[in-house]
Amino acid sequence: MERRHTRKFVRTFFTSPTAVEGEDDSAKMIRRAADLRGMQAPDVWVPDNEDATAPSMRDEGAQNIIDVVSEKGGDFPGEIHPRIVWHRDSPTTRYQGFQHMLTIADPDNGAVENIDGFVIPEVGGIDDWKKADEFFTIVENEHGLDEGSLAMSVIIESGAAELAMRKLRDEMGKPDNNLERMFLLVDGEVDYTKDMRAITPTGGLPPWPELRHNTSRGASAAGCIAVDGPYDDIRDVEGYNERMKNNQAKGMLGIWSLTPGQVVEANTNPLPPKTGSWLLDADGREVELTEEDGVFVYDGDRISLEEDGDEYTLTVGGDTQTLDEEELQSELLDLASYVPSMDDIVDSMAEFEAAKEAGTGAIAITRAATLRVDGVEVDIANDRMWDEATYQAAQTPITLFQDVYENRPDQHDELAEMYGADVVERATDVGN
């Protein structure tokens, strides 16, 4: 389904407490967040008047949102979507959330022109989503805003909400709602774990692969954007990046960020690398090879290779094979894979476009390299067929890049520094 929003992609969903007790300025955290720029600034910033803010501070938090967003919102480079309180099981909480929306969106308070929408946590079945949508409509109507102009994002943190996503496509467009305002579907794994009553021995969060799949699919079917929940272990940068890679293979390209440091990682991670690299599957572990003068070198202990005349002895893990040169090449080709750079992807796309222009529907894209294991060098070459479908599937990271480039001028300098101006220019042009 067509996406109705300015942003086609959202890499980062950054929450800040709206009111902190015991500070001179209770709005300190959102005031600081509003000043973020470039890679530190998220695609979507969420002044969080729910879980990040103590219940007793939430009225003050709503006022702080008004103060900070009316002052600084106009210069903020990303979108702004405050999170208000909501709960499928509590009419009190829902009414409080409605009142906060009414206040924050009041044009007399000066913030609403910089506010793109609201985030609704703890939703239940689709009828609960409709209650929230109806409050958006009333708020818009009361304040003379266009119907549907405020985007609605939800946190998926119950089994009921997970089931509701599949209905969105059918419900959107019905005359009695304005669900076309739906924007982000954001997983909230901590509360989801509670709702599902899951237990792990260490108390760590389960991986919930099916939830993430269903959120990504729900977003695809309803023209929304899928975002993964918070990654608590802020210290663990590698784990955070690993999670993003896993999410991306599910079509979930956005993730929650808890700190500006996580924002930088999450803004950068889905973009193709500057430099291509070769990986080798070393007995179940993927190892990146080191380039030395154009040769890609494996220097771990999990793979060993000996040459004896025409014969090669290859040992991977505990398994040893004696091979001739061709068999060795074939075996290493199976273990090796290439991670293309931004430039490589642009090259392949341009090559395919030229072939299509000339009337050819499919071409082979070849990646060749010399690998070195235990001093023995082996040439491998990997062919991949590209047709229209491959081309379009490969295009996703480039389309993402182009969406970033168009909507985030504050990141142009950092992108140019990352890739070089030349690659940036080619990447913004290709495929259009």
Place this chain on the structure above:
Amino acid sequence: MERRHTRKFVRTFFTSPTAVEGEDDSAKMIRRAADLRGMQAPDVWVPDNEDATAPSMRDEGAQNIIDVVSEKGGDFPGEIHPRIVWHRDSPTTRYQGFQHMLTIADPDNGAVENIDGFVIPEVGGIDDWKKADEFFTIVENEHGLDEGSLAMSVIIESGAAELAMRKLRDEMGKPDNNLERMFLLVDGEVDYTKDMRAITPTGGLPPWPELRHNTSRGASAAGCIAVDGPYDDIRDVEGYNERMKNNQAKGMLGIWSLTPGQVVEANTNPLPPKTGSWLLDADGREVELTEEDGVFVYDGDRISLEEDGDEYTLTVGGDTQTLDEEELQSELLDLASYVPSMDDIVDSMAEFEAAKEAGTGAIAITRAATLRVDGVEVDIANDRMWDEATYQAAQTPITLFQDVYENRPDQHDELAEMYGADVVERATDVGN
């Protein structure tokens, strides 16, 4: 959705054949099962008049249920839910199941006051569930029982039934059914495998992770309880416990048991351990460290560590790194994880409750330990942020324990022996 049943959790679902041919007393198996007490007695006992009993013995089986449950059911410590025959594709079978329900639930036969509900196997789409529900209603009406007083549990053993679960939340509460009686959603993987026409080389059951996720989610969305199917290899206690751990990370806290020995394992497994322990990820395999005088020792071959002045050489699998002390600590912290004891969980909950009382919304819970690898000792400390959501998610095993404690007085002695009276008392008090 709110759970409407006495038990909030069901750990064990134990089936017994209702009538065995060639025995003096064909009711021998259920007579013996009705005498089980303590950890050997399941939360839900299922006199099984379907697959466990030969087709020719099922009328006798229904009579045996009446005889045994009317005599011994009042003293049985768990709930009693006989399984009757049913099949989405066979009206003959459905009518036979209805007749057995009518007889077993007849108050003149003396069993129904000890019967909590019935288990319906082989259901199809939601309309098939409604046919069974209607028979419950007629049985209740004929026998002067309250509408909805007999719980209905189903075995999910077809793709159609898997799909039906997502509709339950929408259908419950409609005036033409009494589906609020729904209690357990139980996976039946053998027949499900047949229905899905899956093949494995060894003939073993596929793991069906998506089915188990969907059952757990369906239970969460409809206020039911999710239970996994039978684990055939009775000899393999380790595998059974492994399966339960995997299920628990999906929110499926109950499992089928085929023997009193399996009941003991399944009643015990979801409860937190008596003693905390440290695990180390040794090149992909989680190894529990041995405590020696307060130091946690790794003595396998997958990780090795050498100290040379300020420098450490750490080898995990085939990968060797040279690290300073701080890097080593960080590396081992990544590999280590702590499994909290019941007492640890209660401590953390009490600590958070006190902080919340004092107006603090989030605290760090620290776990510190000295690890020893190849004689080298390293101190590590693991901080975890706890906020309201973490607190509530961590509470699940304690709530489970409290549900067990309240509903299963016959297990009090064994629980006191497992944990000590002091820990039991703290665990029953915390969080209320």
Place this chain on the structure above:
Amino acid sequence: MERRHTRKFVRTFFTSPTAVEGEDDSAKMIRRAADLRGMQAPDVWVPDNEDATAPSMRDEGAQNIIDVVSEKGGDFPGEIHPRIVWHRDSPTTRYQGFQHMLTIADPDNGAVENIDGFVIPEVGGIDDWKKADEFFTIVENEHGLDEGSLAMSVIIESGAAELAMRKLRDEMGKPDNNLERMFLLVDGEVDYTKDMRAITPTGGLPPWPELRHNTSRGASAAGCIAVDGPYDDIRDVEGYNERMKNNQAKGMLGIWSLTPGQVVEANTNPLPPKTGSWLLDADGREVELTEEDGVFVYDGDRISLEEDGDEYTLTVGGDTQTLDEEELQSELLDLASYVPSMDDIVDSMAEFEAAKEAGTGAIAITRAATLRVDGVEVDIANDRMWDEATYQAAQTPITLFQDVYENRPDQHDELAEMYGADVVERATDVGN
């Protein structure tokens, strides 16, 4: 749900370009494909007038289908289901597809008597499926064919289509459609990856396990047949077979084939092996043991075993245990598994049938073997309980074989050569 089609199983879905530019005979590829016989001929052959054929060649492609199928279709041993163009987002494309269907199915053109149905790519929600179904109905009506006589298969290559599958069971049988014509649900992972906007570092396809589960479940619930998408790396025969094994554990027994070589693999893979074999789980990798004079030998480096009097030292990966004989047997039994041959399965089925006849509901099937590791021989014996459900679940590969045998006489010779005439005869008789 009951399957309404001649074939209960489809192993192979083979696509061929309908019109190739720059050839003397643009129909060359389908002309050649129409001549395939035996294991090289697919269960379902798909002259592909969509992605495999250039857009400019598709009118010629439709004509080529008519020419080749009217001439050679009568002798083709599999079913014939041309793929036409379709897109959920393009009425132009849908109308073009309709026109091609009208022409190809025109009895005056002589092809339709050999055509079993059409394949519709790029479907969206269920209402989009209904649009296609309506065109089938109009085509049938215009040409005097029975309503519902042309089967409809779809390619699942969008989140919306994935969601639609769960509705099929509810929609079939409604008076305003003829969706009972539904036949194959075929995953199309390249376009699905694009639609879901997934990214992988290497550009390879994500594994999409949830999609494949949902397709298999959708097929089970609606009486259709599930087929996996193309496996691009034609060179990688091992990977293709690995994928099929993975699919089969999900109940997805069919797969796309891009070459006659892949057709042979995919026609053969789901059939039980000629010879049984023992596998050993060698530290996470399954290794097939080599038979030497009735003893099954492990000769890798991942497991080692030493005998010292009554004591055995077993090392698996880095973990060493000292065991007595019984413990060693139990440990090896846990690591070992048996892959039964066609003959073994038939034996077990016959054994269970005889027991059932004699009034026994469950029997133990024992597999015994002598294993040899590092020269030490150990006897193990594996018992498995068979009851009615086990019997029926184990029957799937035999039912598949029988379906092949009945519908593909052109494969009889190859099957007799694979298994021997005796085994083939027993396998066609058992279970009926």
